[in-house]
Each structure stands twice: as structure tokens, then as C-alpha cells.
Amino acid sequence: MSTSISSTSLNAVALTQLALGSPWLMQSVPTSEASSSQVTASVVYPSVAKYLEALGAPLKMGNDARNVANALTSTMQSEMSQRPDLANAHFDFHSSNGSIQITSEDLSASELSWLQSKLNDNASLVASVKVFHDDAVSGYVKWSEADGTPLTSSQSDAVSARADGLGGFMSLFRLLGQDAQKYQMEDGDYKLANGSKMDLGQDPTTAAGFMLFAKSAQVAEDGTSSFVSTSGNRLYSGPLDVFQNTSVIPNFFPDSGTRSLGFSQTA
Numbered sequence: 001m002s003t004s005i006s007s008t009s010l011n012a013v014a015l016t017q018l019a020l021g022s023p024w025l026m027q028s029v030p031t032s033e034a035s036s037s038q039v040t041a042s043v044v045y046p047s048v049a050k051y052l053e054a055l056g057a058p059l060k061m062g063n064d065a066r067n068v069a070n071a072l073t074s075t076m077q078s079e080m081s082q083r084p085d086l087a088n089a090h091f092d093f094h095s096s097n098g099s100i101q102i103t104s105e106d107l108s109a110s111e112l113s114w115l116q117s118k119l120n121d122n123a124s125l126v127a128s129v130k131v132f133h134d135d136a137v138s139g140y141v142k143w144s145e146a147d148g149t150p151l152t153s154s155q156s157d158a159v160s161a162r163a164d165g166l167g168g169f170m171s172l173f174r175l176l177g178q179d180a181q182k183y184q185m186e187d188g189d190y191k192l193a194n195g196s197k198m199d200l201g202q203d204p205t206t207a208a209g210f211m212l213f214a215k216s217a218q219v220a221e222d223g224t225s226s227f228v229s230t231s232g233n234r235l236y237s238g239p240l241d242v243f244q245n246t247s248v249i250p251n252f253f254p255d256s257g258t259r260s261l262g263f264s265q266t267a
Helices: 009-021 046-055 059-081 109-122 124-146 154-162 167-182 206-223 257-261
Strands: 025-029 040-044 090-095 099-103 188-191 226-229 232-236
Touching: 046 124, 059 109, 059 124, 059 167, 059 206, 090 124, 090 154, 090 167, 099 109, 099 124, 109 124, 124 154, 167 206, 206 257
Parallel strands: none
Antiparallel strands: 025 040, 090 099, 188 226, 226 232
């Protein structure tokens, strides 16, 4: 079983360097000019705390994406029960001014309207989508404040609209699953208790596909599967969090002069 270093791990290392070792972020304060052995105390500039807080946004958004998936499950079950003819229709959805908007090339106008109504009737889903959006905006705002350029009211509105356009959740689930399948299952397979193979690489952009993804993601998080390497060795795995992957979760930060921090910024 290969081990990949996710950007989450890299961010954690970088955060430590920011807080503890970056010379341009620290200042030395002599305790006594007369002391034979000068002792210095390092003080972190206030803006650094805001950068660190902003950089935590993708991790929050990973948790938010999990909550979106959990809340979506009941609606997808209902769709498959009430409209089995739509079970394999591809669609996506995203935040739109506090509600949910669906896009699809497979659904007719009436079918799209019906499904969009079902998603918006799910209060838990709407709330989870809003939290994802708000955490993305919060990271952007805090980064701007750390840059010394806090947003005006009109700019905040524009950033909120841009956060609505970060992408669809079904597409995000697909990327999260495919990334886990590629890097966590490169040298073998995760086997379920019944001997079947865990598959996170399927397409979850339909109701039927999403239910398979959600089941696999939950089993991975429960840690009840075992890993069988290509050489036949069986290892019992721990929990695998599909959603905490900041190489896939959008990094929604301003395009500013702070690129020297070394983090990917996408506006």
C-alpha cells in the first residue's frame, strides 16, 4: 500500500513554519542590552494569525462537504424510490444566493425543477451547502484582512457570488473519490467484510452513483475494511477520510502579493 503526502500534510508543515520559523514573520526583542548572553523573544505579527486562520478554510470545507454528502443521502434515496427513471440521470448542484441550483444536460426542464425542489426542501442539505459557501468566503475575507486590504461591502458581495461558482458538489465528490482511489489504493484493494472490493472511483453524479459513493466513503471512514496488496498480503486499515483532501477542496484565496507564502491560491 503506497502512502501519498496530501496537501493537507504539506499545509500543516507550512503552517508550523509560518508560526515558528519564518524570519520575516518574526521579530527579535532583546531582554537586556547589558546581558552577557543575549536572550531574544520571538513575537508573531498579528497578521500571521489571520493568514493561519484563512489557511484553515479548506479543512473546514472538507468537513462541510462530508455534511453535504450525508444530508444529500436521504434525498437521493427518495428520488430513486419516487422517480426510478431518473436514477441514472447526470446532474450537479451548487450554492446560489442561499439556495440550491441544479444543472443537468440529462434532465428535462420539468424534471430539473422537480429535483431542484426536492433538494431545496431538504433543510439540512441547504444549511450544509450554505456553511460550505460561508467558510470559503470567510477564508477569502481573512486573507484579505491579513494582506491589509479588508473588503468593502460591494467587494464582499462579489466574493460571495464567486464562491457560489466554485463548482458543483457532485463533481467535487467525484474528484474526492477518484483521488482516494488513485493514491490510497494504488498497490492493492480495500476489501469489505463480505469480500467485495471498495470502489471510490465510480461516478457519483447520478442518484444511483452517489449512493454507491456515499456507502464506500462511509465504510472507509468507519475503518471496517481491510487492505489486500497486489502481493496478497492483508492489512487491516484504519479510517480513511475521503473528504479531508485539500488537493481537491477549493483553495479560495485572493490573488495577492503574498504568494511568497508558497500556497496555492485560486480566486
